[in-house]
Amino acid sequence: MNNFEENSKKHQHGHCHGKHENHNHEGKKCECGSHSNEHQQVQSHEEGKQQGHCHGKEENKHNNMQKPDIAGMPFKYDKEEEVIEEKVLGFTKLKEDLPLLMQEKKPFTISTFAQMYGVSDLEVCYAMPENMRTITDGKNFERIWKELATWEKATVIIQYKGSAFEISTKIAEGVFGHGFYNIMGGGSAFEGHIKADNIHTIVFSTMPFMTLESLSVLFFDKTGGLIFSVYAGRENRQIIENIKTSFYKMKGEYSYEPVSRKSLVIYSSLTGNTKKVAEAVQSVIPNCDIFPIDNLPENIDEYYFISVGYWVDRGLPDAKSKKLIRSLKNMNVALFGTLGAYPDSPHAKGCIRDSENMLKLSGKNNNVLGSFLCLGKIDPKLMDYMGKFMGETHPLTPERKARLLEAQTHPDNNDLDNVKSVFKSFVERLGL
Numbered sequence: 001m002n003n004f005e006e007n008s009k010k011h012q013h014g015h016c017h018g019k020h021e022n023h024n025h026e027g028k029k030c031e032c033g034s035h036s037n038e039h040q041q042v043q044s045h046e047e048g049k050q051q052g053h054c055h056g057k058e059e060n061k062h063n064n065m066q067k068p069d070i071a072g073m074p075f076k077y078d079k080e081e082e083v084i085e086e087k088v089l090g091f092t093k094l095k096e097d098l099p100l101l102m103q104e105k106k107p108f109t110i111s112t113f114a115q116m117y118g119v120s121d122l123e124v125c126y127a128m129p130e131n132m133r134t135i136t137d138g139k140n141f142e143r144i145w146k147e148l149a150t151w152e153k154a155t156v157i158i159q160y161k162g163s164a165f166e167i168s169t170k171i172a173e174g175v176f177g178h179g180f181y182n183i184m185g186g187g188s189a190f191e192g193h194i195k196a197d198n199i200h201t202i203v204f205s206t207m208p209f210m211t212l213e214s215l216s217v218l219f220f221d222k223t224g225g226l227i228f229s230v231y232a233g234r235e236n237r238q239i240i241e242n243i244k245t246s247f248y249k250m251k252g253e254y255s256y257e258p259v260s261r262k263s264l265v266i267y268s269s270l271t272g273n274t275k276k277v278a279e280a281v282q283s284v285i286p287n288c289d290i291f292p293i294d295n296l297p298e299n300i301d302e303y304y305f306i307s308v309g310y311w312v313d314r315g316l317p318d319a320k321s322k323k324l325i326r327s328l329k330n331m332n333v334a335l336f337g338t339l340g341a342y343p344d345s346p347h348a349k350g351c352i353r354d355s356e357n358m359l360k361l362s363g364k365n366n367n368v369l370g371s372f373l374c375l376g377k378i379d380p381k382l383m384d385y386m387g388k389f390m391g392e393t394h395p396l397t398p399e400r401k402a403r404l405l406e407a408q409t410h411p412d413n414n415d416l417d418n419v420k421s422v423f424k425s426f427v428e429r430l431g432l
């Protein structure tokens with residue numbers, strides 16, 4: 001028995017993992033059905049010879065065994081790992097729950113919802129009923145700030161590592177200099193240096209707080225993290241009338257200009273499977289370029305959303321994709337790939353977990369939307385190898401044969417429909 005065979009017929013569809021979803025920790029080995037010591041690996045797992053846990057966010061590199069493969073590349077096999085599961089509710093559920101949650105008399109903030117549902121702060125705004133928010137480009141920062149400086153009173157809120165700091169004051173206008181928008185003096189208790197270039201999106205929100213009417217202007221970075229917010233000032237708990245008028249005027253005037261947000265699909269594909277999936281991904285993302293990984297555009301940082309497509313090699317994205325994934329910072333990212341194992345097998349889930357973790361390392365500040373994997377036909381060279389050398393250690397059982405045959409027709413139209421619907425949901429979350 002092996003992992004693949006345990007995952008019998010039910011695993012026929014492409015598999016998507018949303019943000020942080022279901023991180024099974026499994027060892028790395030090739031599951032394409034073609035490699036002769038997989039059997040021994042799985043046996044040792046079944047005998048309970050697990051060694052240690054996965055602690056870090058990086059892929060596990062311990063205990064590798066090297067074995068030359070037919071193309072001269074070593075296949076690498078890592079030890080089995082214990083499973084850690086972490087489930088979050090996700091964007092669709094948030095959209096469903098938000099109207100009721102907002103009416104609860106609890107100190108819920110945008111960041112509370114973001115954490116509860118495993119989405120970015122900005123995605124919480126996209127999940128709000130449309131009439132409760134206007135989303136606009138960060139390029140409008142200065143104009144909006146000048147209007148805020150006409151308010152006689154506002155409360156600036158900065159949330160940091162679980163704490164919230166509030167400054168109630170009149171907002172003062174600032175001046176640009178040294179790469180910042182500098183707010184100094186002007187009779188305001190709120191002074192500081194705003195990195196206006198980092199303000200990518202601004203939202204006018206009418207989400208109530210503790211059931212109280214609440215009007216706020218929220219400032220976000222590129223990956224949807226809330227930098228700070230400005231709330232309309234109150235007197236006797238009521239929002240001051242002319243501030244309300246100014247807020248609603250802005251909320252009505254500004255709108256979102258999606259043209260400024262370009263997306264990019266990069267794919268790595270040896271035999272065409274991943275390319276097919278990449279083209280399907282591109283077809284559902286507005287304003288989206290597509291490039292093969294050997295022809296990367298230079299200005300990757302200028303894109304708003306990047307989707308990287310890989311083929312699975314020894315349980316991880318192929319080397320070129322791995323290098324690209326590891327290089328990404330401050331980006332909205334989604335991953336997709338094709339492989340010989342079933343897409344919801346522990347082998348595939350381990351690949352999703354490890355590749356997403358490469359993006360989530362501290363300091364990278366990526367917003368990882370999720371991953372999609374589906375079956376892809378196996379290279380005939382590997383099939384030949386399997387036929388000739390599998391022998392007694394790796395018999396071609398009826399189940400194994402069935403999976404290999406099944407993979408030969410993938411990715412099929414069903415896989416392409418599935419990947420399209422997953423990426424459409426990412427497009428919705430990012431408001432593209």
Ligand SMILES: Cc1cc2nc3c(=O)[nH]c(=O)nc-3n(C[C@H](O)[C@H](O)[C@H](O)COP(=O)(O)O)c2cc1C
Nearest residue numbers: 030032269270271272273274311314315340341376
């Ligand atoms: C050298 C090599 C290693 C592979 N390793 C794995 C693996 O570890 N797990 C797996 O499920 N599939 C594995 N496969 C199968 C491929 O990931 C799969 O066929 C994929 O769809 C190929 O995509 P492409 O056509 O875009 O190149 C391997 C294929 C090759 C050629």
